[in-house]
Amino acid sequence: MALDYYQVIPHEIALLGGNFTYGRDSKSGLVRHHTAGVLNAQQLNKVWSPNGGRQASTNYLANALGKISQHVWDDNTAWANANTWANRNLLSLEHSNNDGPPDWPISDETIIGGARWGAALANFYKWGKPAFNVNIFDHRKFTTTSCPHHLHAYDGRYNDEWFEEATWFYDQLQHKLVDAQGNPIKMNFPAPTPAPKKERIFMYLTEAEEREILTTVRELKNAFLAPVPSLVPGSTFEAPRTTMIDLLDRKVEELHQEYHGKPSAAQVECDAHAKVDAEHKLEDEEHHDA
Ligand SMILES: [Zn+2]
Structure with missing residues (x-):
């Protein structure tokens, strides 16, 4: 599977097979989470297994290496927020930690991978530039939880980095300055200088x-x-x-x-x-x- 930021095809498809509801009301934005655990796609599916695991799910996970996996299709409702409206209208993105308690840190790769995925979704679903509480939300907005912990917009130490990467990458996608895998497109010739626009007044009437x-x-x-x-x-x-x-x-x-x-x-x-x-x-x- 080839990663494609423009078509929002992630690194890996690892469907959970349960713990979700078919259909949804809209795809209006994204909710950020942290997993409170060091989890890759397979580990997440095990912890959140429909057969006796936690009754929860997510549309996406950014693992500790920043790789993105899909667990519930965008068209279906992941059980992610303990809030029906948020589940049915917002996609969810988990960020794996790269170490456990008490600090639950998140790697730079995961921040960058998650932020870029948020930008790719914003670009694909035409949400506009990633902005907090506009098209990017935090789990704790919808229920009593500390999640996404260090990613949280108001006191999270990773938040600025996440948004800096997300908004920058969104612009790169908008202007097609990167290829489908996010690599800069190298110009081997100077960009053409646009011809100066002549002001043309068709009618100037009283x-x-x-x-x-x-x-x-x-x-x-x-x-x-x-x-x-x-x-x-x-x-x-x-x-x-x-x-x-x-x-x-x-x-x-x-x-x-x-x-x-x-x-x-x-x-x-x-x-x-x-x-x-x-x-x-x-x-x-x-x-x-x-
Ligand atoms: Zn959460």
Whole structure:
């Protein structure tokens, strides 16, 4: 299995096989835990075994080497928070300790591995940049527990390191500066300098001019689209001017057929006027001569 931060495919799939509920309400964020034990994926599954182990589960574990394993699919509800709402809406991430009591320390590898996984989930599920009580929560918010102990946001000594790594790695993923395994992508050529943007003002109008345009557009729209009565005397036909214009084509064709090979009434009238004009002109010339 190849780790893929972009597709949130962890180092290892080690399903618990029980101690979870099918389905969930949402994937709205992540709850941080520490295991209160030095546990890898197999050890966790043994301690939290559905066959007689602790009645608990988690979606993910970051082991003491920082490797991520999946124990309950993201689509299902892990029993992680002793709080139904948190279980059904938030994914859970356990961080293994690398030593026991009284200090329960956590290794740098686990902090980095866990923080990067939180960043990968935030990137994949579009939660935005990892931020406390926005998309990253601590177990003790939801029940009476010290968990996640040294990771806790208010007094945990690992918290700053965790968030520093998570926010940095989130940006790396957002800008695709790392490959799927989180290695920096090396550029063998200088990044192209973007061409300077020319400011382009399409319209810079006064309020009066804007109103004038709006009014004109409305008037034009009405002129073309509002129904108007036919100008033919006696007709009760009403239609938008656009329809009237379309009908012209048919009318012209009708005229072509009606007057095929003979002058139209209008043409006869025009010809008659022309004849009268010509006669008057002759008369005028005659008067001139006289
Ligand atoms: Zn916890």
